[in-house]
Amino acid sequence: MRHSARDWSLRTRLLLIAGIASLATLLAGGGAMYWAAAKEDDRLLDSRLQDLARTVLSFSEHEITEIIGEGRTEMVHTETAATLGSRYRYQIWTRHGTLLLHSYLASSGQPMMPLRQLGFSTQKFDDDEFRVFAMAGNGGEMVIQVAECLDERESPIGVVSLYFLAFLVLPISLIFAITWWMLRRSLRSIDSSAAQLSARSPIDLTPVVTDNPPVELRPMINSINSLFERINRTLSLERGFTAVAAHELRTPLAGLRAQAQIAATASSPEELAQSLALVMSGVDRASHLLDQLLDLARMESAASEAERHRKSVDVTHMFETVLADLGALVHRRQLRIESEFQEPRIVAMELGMLLLLRNLLGNAFRYTPDGGRVVISTQREGAEIALTIDDSGPGIPADSRERVFERFERLGARGGDGVGLGMSIVQSVVVAHHAIIRLLESPLGGLRVQVRFPATDT
Known part of the structure; x- marks a missing residue:
């Protein structure tokens, strides 16, 4: 079963290669930038969460001291919804596990992470994941836990990523345009060579001339010119051979005609016999020449298959x-x-x-x-x-x-x-x-x- 070869364009293929390589490079670079930016953003946000814990603890110590000074028996105090909004929540516990203060959305029943654990941790509660930071305060008598919702933390990064992807359209368009222009200029010599070859006559074996062809194209042009040179040399030899063969055949044929004329007008049997003998000699010479020409043609035609025979x-x-x-x-x-x-x-x-x-x-x-x-x-x-x-x-x-x-x-x-x-x-x-x-x-x-x-x- 034969499969027809599909036409393909070198220019289009090179453009696709350049475009895919550029797009892959930009996406890989963008991915690396996004990963680095996300890591740095997480570091900055963790640092901000840590500063927030210190600030809340500083203000809360004063408030807790006032509550104790007023002689209140219930120490748990809830901040209003407007204190930190929905993004953050916090709890302040004694080191013995007594809840002193918490934000509006924070739980009043259990800590956001074990009280013995300090530092950063990722916890899940209320079906959401939170970044939690815990630190000790007031000489180790209190522990503050501050949490930030990860969904709200990552949403700005997603917006920045969308902007980055949107702005990729401009450099990719520029790359495609520049690559197409450079390919047209680089492959102009191929179009020029093709135009020369299609416009010339079958007997025109002059070299193909191109203006400053690329290094990759020069071997093909040189090979074509070398082929033309060999064909021209072969045709010159064949033309010379044909001319000489015609001349060599003309000589015995002319002699045969002359001897035949003499034989036709012979005045004696001796003259007739001599003329006929010369005619036979001329026929033998012409026959030998034809045999030699046929032998040469047979050998040259069989030379291409010499290895097989x-x-x-x-x-x-x-x-x-x-x-x-x-x-x-x-x-x-x-x-x-x-x-x-x-x-x-x-x-x-x-x-x-x-x-x-x-x-x-x-x-x-x-x-x-x-x-x-x-x-x-x-x-x-x-x-x-x-x-x-x-x-x-x-x-x-x-x-x-x-x-x-x-x-x-x-x-x-x-x-x-x-x-x-x-x-x-x-x-x-x-x-x-x-x-x-x-x-x-x-x-x-x-x-x-x-x-x-x-x-x-x-």
Whole structure:
């Protein structure tokens, strides 16, 4: 089952990343600020509750003294509702547990926390939680307990938090606006590159030019320009190859037409036979050229799948096959052919090995003089297997050896049935197999061609 890829925007995704990161940062910072503010607020409120206890105790001692001086028998005294309001309440006890004074909302039956416990505590009564502070007074004879409702204490913090969240809208909006503007400027080079590529013609392979692209985009632009350069170079080679191939085909065809005209107007059987022989020779040359072009095209098309088609190839069998095809040339030249295959098998493409041996041996047989000698051998040298072909021909000057790999290059040779594509085919085989080819002086006096294949144990 195929799933279609959903379109997505890099600009939108980057904006979302920046927005989410900024929002998370602001919320985390706001949370930390809220926690710190709440802690500080609790400390300040506890300090205020402590001051309130001291103040109430100071005034209450005087009032209790007046009550005792008036000779009242009932010591419990209740303050009015307006004394502290609903937020605070207090109780004053003797150290023996007798209630002396309490606020309007405070209980008259039991203390808000154990009388032995002093300091701060959180207690729950009347279904509400209170922050309670207790301290001793009058030389330890009295204990005052002051309580503050936590709901009323926390409500101002909640209001401040709502204001803080409301004010977050402004910085988040600014962050989104600034990020969007910066992204548009930063990604402008992508839009420029896309516009250049979409507007150019299929044959326009000039480099993509962008004004001050970001560092992250430069590798992609450089890769595209490098690809264009390679395509342009390949197309230039193909155009040159096509032009030269057309020229090379035109020459034998023109010769065939001329010899056919001569044969058509021959005045004697001898002239007719000579013209027909030249026609046959031209046909053979054109046929050989077409075969070479087809071999080159087949090898170049198969090079991309060389790894998949490799297997252990019997070099001895390949050599015998090529020798059977070129046997007539060997017999006519009376050549001495020697072979020594210390490594009879090489991991390679069958097609590639066949084309390599056919062209290398074909060149050796053609350029070795009558009665000459050609030696082919294989041997393992470390991590490589060397295929070596020596001949006793004229050889190739050292400064001209690189030129033989150029297409249709014959180093000034005239006549014969060569077309200058054999070594180009050999080079394509070498490249497809990640091998190395070297042209050297041969011990036989002619040329040594050595192809070194990576050794692969099978």
